[in-house]
Amino acid sequence: MTDAPGLLERNRRAARAEVARVGVSLFLEQGFDATTMDDVAATAGVSRRTLFRYFGSKEEVVLGHLGGLGADLAAAVRAQSADVDVWDALVVAFASVLPSALAEDEGAARALASLVDSTPALRAAHAEKHRGWVDALTPAVAERLTGSPDPHLTARAVTGTVLACLDAATHEWLCSDAAPRRDVHSLTLAALAAVRGAR
CATH class of the missing domain: 1.10.10.60 (Homeodomain-like)
Incomplete structure (x- = not known):
């Protein structure tokens, strides 16, 4: 029983x-x-x-399948060694959690992403899901920022930046027909490298 x-x-x-x-x-x-x-x-x-x-x-x-991922992402950040750079910890967390939560094949994933991107109500709901991820991730990220004078603000800014890079990568993935087509993960890493290298 x-x-x-x-x-x-x-x-x-x-x-x-x-x-x-x-x-x-x-x-x-x-x-x-x-x-x-x-x-x-x-x-x-x-x-x-x-x-x-x-x-x-x-x-x-x-x-709806995205709703509980904030807690999973936070747990994935906390599971990593304290000496891992906070940006890298977030990248690893997203890479470990998101693939299993998304569509099984690229065609289905692209169709779903295109549906969300082309539907205002879904774009708004998707943004709200991301806000929930930021809320869940911020405390976990702040725990790693022991040297920061304002760890909560920094954690929220860093987490929001990573999600913005993920959104930019997804948009590029949907719009680009260039071959060979890069996957969302590699595009996100490229976007993050650009942001972290900006002066």
Whole structure:
């Protein structure tokens, strides 16, 4: 009996992920604004009540998987040695946490990123998710800034800069057709190198 709650939770997460997959496919096919939550529920084969138990809005159907990543990113920063540079610690944290949370293949990832980039409501929701990441990461980063006169401010600025570089890299990844196409991680590293080298 002790395993039952874990099994139920795993089943719930799997069902939620499947509903989200169906919803994103529908948004890509019909358009985000043209698709209703009722459409998502009907296509996914769940009741409206069940759908709203999983997701409070269409934006959450698309981006709900990002909500808990702030805590995972903070844990990944704290797991690293204290002598690791704070910028490098953030890069390692993002590289270790994000890939498993994103779409499984590049085509699906690009389609999802393009949907978010082209939909104002999703762009706003995505920015709010990133703000949550900054809120979660700032204390973990501040712990590494023992020599800073204002570690909290510095941590928030550094974390926000890394996320801005990630956004810039994602935009470049979506817009560039140059071959060979670089992945988001390498583009983020290039953006960070440019920012850290700026004078």
